[in-house]
Amino acid sequence: MAAHPGAAPARVVEQHRSGYIVATGPGDGVAVESLPEWQRPPGYRRGTVAPDDRPAVGDWVLVEDGRRIVALLPRRSAIKRGAAGEHYRQQLIAANVDVAFVVCGLDGDFNPRRIERYLLLVQGAGVQPVVVLTKADLPGADAAAAHAALAAIQALGVPAVAVNAKDAAAVEALSPWLRPGDTAVLVGSSGAGKSTLTNTLLGVDRMKTAAVREHDARGRHTTTHRALIPLPSGACLIDTPGMRELKPTGEEELADGGFADIEALAAECRFRDCAHDREPGCAVRAAIARGELDEGRFLNYLKLGGEVAAASERLASRLADRPGAKVHAPRPRKHDRGPG
Structure with missing residues (x-):
C-alpha cells in the first residue's frame, strides 16, 4: 500500500468483460476500470495477461480516485481450473x-x-x-x-x-x-x-x-x-455459472480429490511402479477384490491422475516460455513414480 498512498482497499464483487464492480461494504458497489497496461507483468505481449494476474471475484484490490484499480493484493486462496481449448491457460473461479x-x-x-x-x-x-x-x-x-x-x-x-x-x-x-x-x-x-x-x-x-x-x-x-x-x-x-468442463491445472495432488485412501493403498503395493493392473502384490487390486474399494472410483482416480500429469507437463512448458524463467520439474506423483 506504500506505493499507492492515496488508494483505498476494496473487494471485487462482480467481474465483467468491460471491467469490475468493487465494494468497501455491503450494498455500495461501484464500477471501476481494470488494471492499467503498465502494471501487466513482464514477459507478456501487449494485450495478454495471465488470468492469475487479473483480479477475480473475491479479490482485494487497491482503488485510486474511486474509479481505477492500481494494485491486486495478495490472495490467501484461489480456486482455478484449466480453461477449455488447445493452449494451456488457467481460469480463476x-x-x-x-x-x-x-x-x-x-x-x-x-x-x-x-x-x-x-x-x-x-x-x-x-x-x-x-x-x-x-x-x-x-x-x-x-x-x-x-x-x-x-x-x-x-x-x-x-x-x-x-x-x-x-x-x-x-x-x-x-x-x-x-x-x-x-x-x-x-x-x-x-x-x-x-x-x-x-x-x-x-x-x-x-x-x-x-x-x-x-x-x-x-x-x-x-x-x-x-x-x-x-x-x-x-x-x-x-x-458462479454452471461448469460442464472441469480440467485440472496440473498443480493438484490426487489426494485432494478424495483419493487419500487409494494413495495409501498404492504405497503398500509390492512394487513402487505398480500400475495396479495384474502385478503380484498389488494392494489396490486386493482391496477391490475384497469389496473395500469401488472400482469405478479407482478408475476415476487413474483418469484424473493422467489428466493432472498431462496438465503439469503443459504448465511446465508454458512457464519455460517466459523470459528468464527458472522452471523446476513437476513433482512426481504417487501414481507415476518409478521403482524406489
Missing part, C-alpha cells in the same frame, strides 16, 4: 474463499465422479469443500443412497449435506460454514440448484432460476457471471 459448496442435485445430476473432480480443484486450492445435495424434496430423491455413494470421501473429512434448497429451515444446515466474515463459493453444474440456494440464503428472490430438462436433468445457465453477495449472517457468498 473465485479468490479468498474459505469454503466451497459443491452443489449436486439428487436427480439425474447426481454424479460421484464429477464430485471427485470438483474436490480435486477445491481442496487443491486449500479450500474446505462441503458437498451440498439439493432437491432432497423431489419424489424419488434418495439421500441415503447418495450418502452411501459418497461414504469414502466423507470418511476422509468431506461433509455431505442433503437439503431442500427452497426451504430456509433445511438450508440452516449450512450455517456452520457461513459465519460472519466467512466467504463461500457455490460450484456445480447448471440446474443443480445454486441460484435457488442463493435466494433461500438471502431470504429474497434475487437470482434468476429456471427448470431443468426432464429427460436428462440438465439446466440452462441462469447465472451468467460470478458475483459476491453479502448474506444476512454476515458471510459472503459467491455464485
Whole structure:
C-alpha cells in the first residue's frame, strides 16, 4: 500500500468483460476500470495477461480516485481450473474463499465422479469443500443412497449435506460454514440448484432460476457471471455459472480429490511402479477384490491422475516460455513414480 498512498482497499464483487464492480461494504458497489497496461507483468505481449494476474471475484484490490484499480493484493486462496481449448491457460473461479459448496442435485445430476473432480480443484486450492445435495424434496430423491455413494470421501473429512434448497429451515444446515466474515463459493453444474440456494440464503428472490430438462436433468445457465453477495449472517457468498468442463491445472495432488485412501493403498503395493493392473502384490487390486474399494472410483482416480500429469507437463512448458524463467520439474506423483 506504500506505493499507492492515496488508494483505498476494496473487494471485487462482480467481474465483467468491460471491467469490475468493487465494494468497501455491503450494498455500495461501484464500477471501476481494470488494471492499467503498465502494471501487466513482464514477459507478456501487449494485450495478454495471465488470468492469475487479473483480479477475480473475491479479490482485494487497491482503488485510486474511486474509479481505477492500481494494485491486486495478495490472495490467501484461489480456486482455478484449466480453461477449455488447445493452449494451456488457467481460469480463476473465485479468490479468498474459505469454503466451497459443491452443489449436486439428487436427480439425474447426481454424479460421484464429477464430485471427485470438483474436490480435486477445491481442496487443491486449500479450500474446505462441503458437498451440498439439493432437491432432497423431489419424489424419488434418495439421500441415503447418495450418502452411501459418497461414504469414502466423507470418511476422509468431506461433509455431505442433503437439503431442500427452497426451504430456509433445511438450508440452516449450512450455517456452520457461513459465519460472519466467512466467504463461500457455490460450484456445480447448471440446474443443480445454486441460484435457488442463493435466494433461500438471502431470504429474497434475487437470482434468476429456471427448470431443468426432464429427460436428462440438465439446466440452462441462469447465472451468467460470478458475483459476491453479502448474506444476512454476515458471510459472503459467491455464485458462479454452471461448469460442464472441469480440467485440472496440473498443480493438484490426487489426494485432494478424495483419493487419500487409494494413495495409501498404492504405497503398500509390492512394487513402487505398480500400475495396479495384474502385478503380484498389488494392494489396490486386493482391496477391490475384497469389496473395500469401488472400482469405478479407482478408475476415476487413474483418469484424473493422467489428466493432472498431462496438465503439469503443459504448465511446465508454458512457464519455460517466459523470459528468464527458472522452471523446476513437476513433482512426481504417487501414481507415476518409478521403482524406489
